[in-house]
Amino acid sequence: MTESENTKGQPDVLPAALFGLCPRCGQKTLFRSITAFADQCRACGLDYTKFNVGDGPAAFLTLIVGGLVLALALIVELNLHPPMWVHVLLWVPITIGAVVGSLRVSKAALIILEHRNQASEGKIDEGAGREAFADNLFTDRRIGSRGHDLSWFLAAG
Ligand SMILES: [Zn+2]
Numbered sequence: 001m002t003e004s005e006n007t008k009g010q011p012d013v014l015p016a017a018l019f020g021l022c023p024r025c026g027q028k029t030l031f032r033s034i035t036a037f038a039d040q041c042r043a044c045g046l047d048y049t050k051f052n053v054g055d056g057p058a059a060f061l062t063l064i065v066g067g068l069v070l071a072l073a074l075i076v077e078l079n080l081h082p083p084m085w086v087h088v089l090l091w092v093p094i095t096i097g098a099v100v101g102s103l104r105v106s107k108a109a110l111i112i113l114e115h116r117n118q119a120s121e122g123k124i125d126e127g128a129g130r131e132a133f134a135d136n137l138f139t140d141r142r143i144g145s146r147g148h149d150l151s152w153f154l155a156a157g
Pocket of ligand 1 (some may be wrong): 022023024025026027029041042043044045046
């Protein structure tokens with residue numbers, strides 16, 4: 001992998017995801033609102049709309065956050081027995097904050113990784129489709145040969 005040349009000047013994935021940094025120039029331009037991406041980077045002009053992250057991680061994150069909050073609420077209830085209004089005041093804002101925060105970070109991480117993986121091939125625009133096609137061919141051939149090897153093994157045994 002010749003990543004060093006192509007990732008020079010780019011922010012690391014973790015701080016970039018946490019602070020919403022542009023994957024190309026590292027300026028804090030990724031988000032237009034709490035969880036919505038800007039159309040493009042205000043500093044370097046990188047077009048964010050060509051990345052297709054969507055809200056894919058939302059359902060997944062909601063399940064994880066829901067499980068964690070429920071576990072914490074049970075621990076608090078069983079150990080401290082607070083009145084019901086304490087639970088409401090405590091868990092409603094924590095749940096909202098955790099879902100929005102984790103959604104924001106995970107969407108930023110996806111767009112950063114998407115940009116980085118395309119950039120690491122050295123072809124950002126027209127080459128990406130052909131490479132994806134070539135990758136698929138390679139993967140299919142690998143699966144095919146593995147299947148063939150398995151049948152040969154079974155026939156021999
Ligand atoms: Zn930028």
